[in-house]
Amino acid sequence: MNDQRPIVIIVFVFIISAVLLTKLFMIQVLDDSFLKRAERNAIQRVVDHPYRGLVYDRNGKLLVYNNPIFDLMIVPKEFQVKDTTRFLEIFGITKEHLIETYQAARKYSYVKPSTFIKQISTNEFARIQDFLIDYPGLFIMTRSVRSYPEPVAAHALGYIGEISGRQLERDSSGYYVQGDYVGLSGMERYYEDQMRGKKGVKYKMVNVRGVDKGPFKDGEYDTASVAGKNINSSIDMELQKYGEMLMKGKTGSVVAIEPKTGEILSMISAPFYDPNSLTGSDFGKSYTALNRLETKPLFNRPIMATYPPGSIFKIVQSLIGLQEGVLTPETTFACNRSLVACHNHPSPVNLFGAIRNSCNPYYHQAFRQIINQEVSSNTYKDTEIGLDIWREHVMKFGLGGTLGIDMPNEKGGDVPSSKYYDRFYGNGRWKYSTIYSLSIGQGELLVTPVQMANLAAIFANKGYYYTPHLIRAIDGDQSKIPQEYLTKHDVGVDAHHFDMVQDAMVQALFGTAQRALMKDIQIAGKTGTAQNPHGEDHSVFIAFAPKDNPKIAIAVYVENAGWGGRAAASMASLMIEKYLKDSVSRSDLEKYVIEGKFMN
CATH class of the missing domain: 3.40.710.10 (DD-peptidase/beta-lactamase superfamily)
Incomplete structure (x- = not known):
């Protein structure tokens, strides 16, 4: 009986090894769910917002063009801050803004990106971009706002702004998501479908610190955005x-x-x-100020x-x-x-x-x-x-x-x-x-x-x-x-x-x-x-x-x-x-x- 112990142990080890090898084979070869889960953790899906169509006057003079701005996005699961005071100084926000925005982002999704700071100017972006590597879970999304070379025809041209919850509920196209910009008045609203363009998507690899490591699978799954159509208006x-x-x-x-x-x-x-007053990060403040005036300039x-x-x-x-x-x-x-x-x-x-x-x-x-x-x-x-x-x-x-x-x-x-x-x-x-x-x-x-x-x-x-x-x-x-x-x-x-x-x-x-x-x-x-x-x-x-x-x-x-x-x-x-x-x-x-x- 004692002479059979080594055989029993060898058989037992062989069976366990066979089970483990079979499981490993299934995980690595047959079942790709773990691979996909790992890829999701290392891949960032970035929406490529299209440039909105330009607007010209009847003689080809530019009435409305696009100016690049940047939204700072946050992924709550990955976000970490060690020195809160330094973080607030770098990004120029209050502690209340940090807490409220982070909690709102978590409520929306723990793993999906939400807007953390909206409409950062080019100069401000240049100042903060070198600090982004120190804060996992933060990344930049490029957008554009409208600009006007001549401050005229504000009522005819209209303005764009962030889409409201009510508008999202009425959107049957499925095009818009929270945080998107949409035409709210004038030609911007009437010709929204023509001027908005078509969104694209880019997938990029990032390491555990959120550092960009290049496109995922050489951009095989990326789709390019399509710029909106230009409008030739009748305005002189x-x-x-x-x-x-x-x-x-x-x-x-x-x-x-x-x-x-x-x-x-x-x-x-x-x-x-001035239509330039209803663009960029001061949109809400400017709109409120204009709306309160007895002369009703928005009418x-x-x-x-x-x-x-x-x-x-x-x-x-x-x-x-x-x-x-x-x-x-x-x-x-x-x-x-x-x-x-x-x-x-x-x-x-x-x-x-x-x-x-x-x-x-x-x-x-x-x-x-x-x-x-x-x-x-x-x-x-x-x-x-x-x-x-x-x-x-x-x-x-x-x-x-x-x-x-x-x-x-x-x-x-x-x-x-x-x-x-x-x-x-x-x-x-x-x-x-x-x-x-x-x-x-x-x-x-x-x-x-x-x-x-x-x-x-x-x-x-x-x-x-x-x-x-x-x-x-x-x-x-x-x-x-x-x-x-x-x-x-x-x-x-x-x-x-x-x-x-x-x-x-x-x-x-x-x-x-x-x-x-x-x-x-x-x-x-x-x-x-x-x-x-x-x-x-x-x-x-x-x-x-x-x-x-x-x-x-x-x-x-x-x-x-x-x-x-x-x-x-x-x-x-x-x-x-x-x-x-x-x-x-x-x-x-x-x-x-x-x-x-x-x-x-």
Whole structure:
């Protein structure tokens, strides 16, 4: 029995060895899970964020470009700090920031990277990069922020910022993750899908101290990022700069359009702000400061502010009356000031004279004929029917709803219907005397400045328009422009009716806007003074030029500046000269506008 012990021991050792060798073979050859686990510990997955598309003006001048910045990322599992005081000094943060950010990162994921310090500038990165080797679990991710060579067109271009939790929940594309940047306003938001590009991924080997040891498997699994598409906008940067200089210190809007295409040449919302202030690490602080200002510089007035159009709406009334056959060029009414107030001019006047002199009593009487055409013996019912027919005409001019401009948050203004007055006064309890203020563009009628500019384009084109838009091409290719901006919209008024109206608009400048007159360029325009119950009236002017071959249509709205023939008409005339001649010769008028003493 004793002689068999060595054999038993040898067999036992052999069996154990065989089991261990088999297990080792399975681990090393058949089962790669341990290999993958080890690789995960030594491999860092780094998202390669693409450069966002650039934005150019209509002449190829750069409006928006990218500036590199750096985010310091943290992997909680690997992160170690021995000397906290030194760490805080190096990275310029507080102990509270360190604790809060680390805990938030751990809550998100113990092994995945989170942002530790956002948007580090190039200079700051150069200062701290040599210290990163001393802190395992920290690494740099390169991103970019927007920069603007000229601080103009902030509202049109928009800005980008970190995506919110609510936006992430609504994102059905799966493209975004926490910490990504996204277009939040203007063109940046509207053309987000085109400008954002496509992310790439790089895998790199790191040692236990987080030191980069080169690409994993020679970059076999890496994917390159794809830069976003460049946007060629319709903005004329020089015209935009000039208009913003004129509007400095004022409140209001300027929108200029190329009539034949609907391309927006200039879009100004005043007061404005430097778009460079909403970039980089100070975004949150700057946004909060701008948002608290009573002047509301972040409010995009050209597409969001609604005002009574005032006397510029008399042109629309004239065209509807002509198309309906209610008015003719010879239709004459007395300037009866017992109906509504008016300024001094010859009386009676025909339609041409009514436009030239902006006669309020004329349109009071003309609008009555448009509305009350005796289609019903019941006066109340007759007014209801007439108002709704009139409203259908007005809405064809792009009023009463959004135009569809390529910017988010556009408002549509309001053209009241019979149902509106039914709700307010009761069914069958209102008639023409209730709504006559609509005749001169007041009352419940509201439009946006971009709609005003579109009206000017309609008058220039003799009855059609293209939806106003800021896009001219994508990556230089005009065929990529969305089809809705290439579709012609007819307003339902015969072209020949515009001949007399255009001639009257040219003569109107001699009556109400002599400051806007130019010797060698014939401008067709219409002033307006919109009533303001809270202070001084608003100054309104729309125009197009040259009259016989229009290249620019413009609307100017200056709040609390009084008569349209002063502030708004002067500013529009200067911008027309700047665009058509590339320079301005009327220095006295320019000085008058810049000083802004319109009520003197």
